[in-house]
Amino acid sequence: MAKTLVEPTSTSAEKLRTMLLDKRSAVQQQINELLAQHREHYSTTHNDSVLDLEDMSLRDSTAEQQLSLLESRNRTRMMLDTALRRLDDGEYGLCEDCGAEINPGRLKALPFAKRCLSCQHQAEVLEKIARQEDRSDM
Numbered sequence: 441m442a443k444t445l446v447e448p449t450s451t452s453a454e455k456l457r458t459m460l461l462d463k464r465s466a467v468q469q470q471i472n473e474l475l476a477q478h479r480e481h482y483s484t485t486h487n488d489s490v491l492d493l494e495d496m497s498l499r500d501s502t503a504e505q506q507l508s509l510l511e512s513r514n515r516t517r518m519m520l521d522t523a524l525r526r527l528d529d530g531e532y533g534l535c536e537d538c539g540a541e542i543n544p545g546r547l548k549a550l551p552f553a554k555r556c557l558s559c560q561h562q563a564e565v566l567e568k569i570a571r572q573e574d575r576s577d578m
């Protein structure tokens with residue numbers, strides 16, 4: 441009996457794509473809202489000519505929070521894009537480093553995981569070492 445290979449266009453891949461696209465559009469919406477808030481924030485800051493300093497700094501910290509939120513949402517969007525690309529290439533769910541299948545439970549929790557758990561740990565350790573080396577160079 442011949443083994444049937446899972447085709448990249450199988451139902452589960454389609455489900456995954458829908459799930460990733462859903463997440464992506466949710467993230468995109470958050471980005472749009474944050475951008476709108478940010479624009480609003482700046483237009484009100486510039487229109488009000490009389491603002492006391494306390495008010496100004498409060499507004500600045502809000503703007504900073506918005507920007508860091510925006511940054512993290514943008515990173516998520518990029519990871520989702522990568523996951524979608526990998527899905528198109530039939531590489532989704534395979535570890536980038538060792539090529540092994542990523543645990544389905546891990547993918548469920550982290551739909552854009554690019555590495556299996558052990559490779560991810562390794563990568564994080566290496567990253568940490570690299571950061572420490574950066575510091576010691578300074």
Ligand SMILES: [Zn+2]
Binds near residue numbers: 535540556557
């Ligand atoms: Zn791996």
